[in-house]
Amino acid sequence: MPGPTNYFNYADLEKLPEDIAGLVTRRRDAMGAAYRLFYSDPLQIVRGSGTRLYDAVGAEYLDAYNNVPTAGHAHPRIIEAISRQVAQVNTHTRYLHEGVINYSEQLLSTFADHLDNIMYTCTGSEANDLALRIAKYITSGTGVIVTTEAYHGITTETASISPSLGGPASVPEWVEMVPAPDTYRGTGTFAAGVEQALRNFARRGIKPAAIIFDSIFASDGSFTPGPEAVSQAVDAVRKAGGLAIADEVQSGFGRLGQGMWGYDTLGVTPDLVTIGKPMGSGQPIAGVVAPHQLIDRFGADIRYFSTFAGNPVSVAAAQATLDVLGDEELIKNADTTGSYLMEGLRGLADQFETIGDVRGSGLYLGVDLVTDRTTKAPAGDYAFDIVNAMKENHVLVAAVGPGRNVLKIRPPLSFNGADAEMFLTALRRSLTSVPVPTPSG
Known part of the structure; x- marks a missing residue:
């Protein structure tokens, strides 16, 4: 199973x-x-x-x-922030709300300068789904590279790139699986696996759109950053015309103890970053962070809106979470x-x-x-x-x-x-x- x-x-x-x-x-x-x-x-x-x-x-x-x-569970500052906002108003992002803008600016300041836009979703699955949509639109490619035990979500698209859900047989032909870095068993052929995946795509006439990875490869049981291997893999994908997506849904927000984002430990700068889960301490909020050039191109032709994504109550929880992260x-x-x-x-x-x-x-x-x-x-x-x-x-x-x-x-x-x-x-x-x-x- x-x-x-x-x-x-x-x-x-x-x-x-x-x-x-x-x-x-x-x-x-x-x-x-x-x-x-x-x-x-x-x-x-x-x-x-x-x-x-x-x-x-x-x-x-x-x-x-x-x-x-x-x-931590039931943190009083986060509970108070949610209660205060829900007693005022909760609506969607088609209305102006200064709290949503303030949080967006503060959160983006924790990323590299070129990662200067955020698009909100409700869950990490939706964030990864949206990141794939953007990558496929920008590159005109369809091929996606993941690790053999990857988990990136439960939408139709993200479940297709999550072999941990249904096993290798559940992965469609536009997905290539590669082994995660593994310093313990010596099977850390990540970079070589990515290069082979790109050759496989070329042989089948599939243009690569993206590589997506969890920055510590936890679902693969790896817990191994492998900076050199990841850097080589990302370079190879970009050379082939694809983008790099860092799935920070689990490894982000300081979990690795080395700054805010797990990908910083890898010596790479992704083209898109997905965030979620701990972002709002249980409130439904997640997102995609990317350069405005990518978002502008995508948004010019593709309509995106989510009723609950980035709503003021969820953002209030996220703001309080970010504040506590720093203050404590x-x-x-x-x-x-x-x-x-x-x-x-x-x-x-x-x-x-x-x-x-x-x-x-x-x-x-x-x-x-x-x-x-x-x-x-x-x-x-x-x-x-x-x-x-x-x-x-x-x-x-x-x-x-x-x-x-x-x-x-x-x-x-x-x-x-x-x-x-x-x-x-x-x-x-x-x-x-x-x-x-x-x-x-």
């Missing part, structure tokens, strides 16, 4: 407590089985505060997974706390042979679980058990990558040293309690 390994299996419904089983059954009957649930024993979350989530019986969980509440020095915290957590994880790797590698940046880290350090064989089933054991130890994580064996650590940026200690204690307990997999997997 494509996607994370920690989905609930409806075959295990009878193993659940009666009240939870009843909710799961009602949910499936009303919403369908396509909606998946985390963990073998699903959680009913009713509130959040800071880095903590609470279930229906009041049990507390450390959130080390949800990046959407950038400043959350990017600096991502760096210092992330470094502390990384050191602790590497200490655990010295104690547990099932940790093959620890990598990442800031508060976006991956723990690569293996059945054997010599072969580096992914331990997907083991990772599934560790994720569930972590939940039982009141810490929430997930697993990603081709082998579904890389623990994905992506907490709110308010995550602090005490949270890191709780995480490390829970992981140590989980690694101790879960049976070690055999080398055969």
Whole structure:
């Protein structure tokens, strides 16, 4: 099954407590089985505060997974900003609103000078969809290059470039998949893969439109910046007439602890940048940032409007989020706390042979679980058990990558040293309690 390994299996419904089983059954009957649930024993979350989530019986969980509440769950300044604006007016961008303009100017000041326009959407999926529309219009090309486990959204267009959703068979002929950089297993043939993809396009008569990448390749389980490989790949695509799209929906807004945008760590300047998820701390707001020359050409011939995109309430949430990000020095915290957590994880790797590698940046880290350090064989089933054991130890994580064996650590940026200690204690307990997999997997 494509996607994370920690989905609930409806075959295990009878193993659940009666009240939870009843909710799961009602949910499936009303919403369908396509909606998946985390963990073998699903959680009913009713509130959040800071880095903590609470279930229906009041049990507390450390959130080390949800990046959407950038400043932490239920941040009072963000709640106040939303409440104040919703009590005034909420409408669309066909009316002037100074707050929307102020935010746009402030946000754009965090980008390179040439990235001077923003077009708003409601979700990251829509942002990536719009970025592809712009790239295809500007280049007159159709070919798109993605990594083999990429996730870029759920619209028809973005799902087509998200092999993590439906596997390689779901990818159309205008999409070429390439391996993500991988410093651990030595399969980091990203640049070479992109050059081969361009040759494949040329052989089939497909003109390239764009390469799109998540700046830390998290959905591929890579968590490896790979600056040289990415720079070479981007140069090759541009030489062939395509554009470079940096998908910052997950790695942006300071998550990597090295400035606002993940692509800065790669030594490349993209032609378009997509943002979303943590932008409004849960409010529906996202966007595409690009040079005005591209936006002007696109807008001259293509009509774009979205009723809710860039609405004043969502922008108020985004403005408060951006303010808190600076005032509480959350990017600096991502760096210092992330470094502390990384050191602790590497200490655990010295104690547990099932940790093959620890990598990442800031508060976006991956723990690569293996059945054997010599072969580096992914331990997907083991990772599934560790994720569930972590939940039982009141810490929430997930697993990603081709082998579904890389623990994905992506907490709110308010995550602090005490949270890191709780995480490390829970992981140590989980690694101790879960049976070690055999080398055969």
